[in-house]
Amino acid sequence: MKASSPRLQALRDAVNHVHFNRFRFWFQLAAFVLFVYGGYLAIDLGSRLPFFACGYNQEGRAGVCYLLPLQHQLSLPWARLFSYAGIAVLTGFLIFALWFIFLNKGWCGFICPLGTIQDWLTSLRRRLGIRYSTYSHGQFAQLTKVKYLLLALMILIPLGIGGGLFSHSMSPPFCLICPARMILPMFTGDFSQFTIDFSSSAAMVMTALGISITALFLVGSFVKKRFFCFFCPMSALHYLISKPALLKLKKDGSKCTRCGDCYNVCDMEIKEIADDIKNTNIMTDDCTMCLKCVASCPETGALKATFAGIPIFESTEAGFIKRMGKGVQHGK
């Protein structure tokens, strides 16, 4: 690390030695409260947010997930979409991208309310002493493609609706099957999303699918850490535009012993985090940037999170020993 003032170094040490999981828990809770209940305080951060601040949570929301307006815009009649409305789509995307660039996938690991709910389900399971399940390597390789498929459908179906190919009752297609639409409004006492819409056969299929996926979500994220993030089209969209992002996950392969500690704690089972020693930019498409890997790396400087090139959280031997309760006798 560059020679810096002792005060800055002391600050860095304090950050690097932080009880990371505890910090993250409180951070996520605060973000959850802000985005699920902030609406009551008249907070409105717009409708281009790069995470699941669900728009269906009409009273409590402090902003809206970008996927909702995006699908609405894309389902405009083609004549409008490919003329002046196209500009609105572009400016919308630009605002979304500006939000995104700030935290990169850190939105998933620290802010997204649906991600936070999955972490809560995980800790419930852990408290019950039940073990999590994992994918085999082969399953992982296949399933990791699903999010791109969902992203493609999420763009193509609204376009089809706009072109008159599909029924309007399918709009917005992803929101209709997204578990956030049912779960987040529940937190403000709104259970109205738990219905099957019988107005048309398309609506019926979509809302029924939505209920089944929500059930799957609850069971899935109980047994599997961050179950849904693996299939999230937002995550796929993030990855496609992640190059200019300010928050970055960096790895120095020469300091890595490939001990696999980071891989072991990774909620998303990303093997590259341990085994890839060539790429310095180690964030993969499945990553949620929860930074647990950095906190569990025993090699000083091997993994770090940087913001605009400045290291803000770095793996250190001392921090690792402190966090893992090493160097102290059992029972203390």
Place this chain on the structure above:
Amino acid sequence: MENDAKVIPIQAAPYNLSRQAGEAENMLDHIVDDFPDNPQSMAYFYDLFRRVYCHGDEVKHEGMLVGTTCIQAPEELIYAFGATPMRLCNGSYHYDQKGADFMPAKSCSLVKATLGMLNSETVIPKIGKPDLIVNPTTCDQKKKASVMIEGMGHSVYELEFPNVKESEASRVYWQRSVRQFAARLRELTGKKLTRKNLQAAMAKTSRAQAAFRKLHNFRRKSPSLILGKDAFLVTNAYFFDDIERWTDAVEKLNAELELRDEAGFKAVQSKAPRVLFTGSPPIFPNLKLPLLIEEAGGVVVTDETCSANRMLYDMTAVDEWLVNDMVDSLADKYLKPCTCPIFTRNDDRRRRLLDLVRDFNADGVVYQAFAGCQVYEMEYRSVADEFNKAGIPMLYIETDYSTDDKGQLSTRIEAFLESLKNRKKHRA
């Protein structure tokens, strides 16, 4: 008349007069007396080795005794079941010769010595008969030793260890293998593996590892605060010493090194060439090579061997402190970072060596290969190429436990250290 001649029974010589004790005593005297300014807290270790190896004092342990023939046997599991692990890898020339009956002429001294020790009546260190010997299936010679050890009347557990480590399949296989080992220990001890006892066992080894890492970090200082021969003795003691007592002693040593550091103490001359030691493990009393290096004015600043650094360096991270996750994390720690030459590829070993040279500011490398330790012999070429590319001088030494080659080796080492000094001068 002839019938009346009294038959004087041949009396067994007391252990401390035996060749074995002599070998250990000779080595220990060199380690202690040839150097001024040994750290005071090293007295614990000098005394320990004198008692165990020179006087043949008994090594006490709690619960059942589980001997291990390799660092790949997860000792946390053994502790968790209330048993005590004891590393059986032996460094004595006396046992090396005894063990020669079992192995072909050109085999590894370490394996022969371990076999020789297990086959003898009076085992030194005097640990008593192990209730179980865990033999991970690593190199060929160790694998084939299983049946021979069994033939000596020991009960042996073959811990199946993969020889490829990159693939996910081998990781899963090894995790399963470790779980089977836990089941075997349960059968042996009649105890259960619980979250509590495994966590306590892991806290024990983690504390030892944290102390080791601190010692390890002190050795980065230039000029050195402590010599390599002492560091090897410390890690060698880990083989058989009580883990808590060992950790206390290392923490004391660390505290002394901290004082030395503050006082600007130099254990060696400022220009002493700094050496990274790699290859076949130095195990007491065979500390021949590290000792020769330091007697010739060099200093071993760090190592990449399974009797020191590789045994204690890598630490385990656990995400969820439940038995399953702990066991899997432990399994990962024993497989993934391992730089043992028995694996198909050695990318990690080469990277680790370069990293150590850089971090410890080493001037050169000494590579020890026991004659007959084929895997280390075979890796020589790729490691030499790597260092060549990086412009780091390396001395490759093929040797065994005998002291016959000491004179010749000391000449080679002196010449090597001299060349390191010259390089340093030219650079400066």
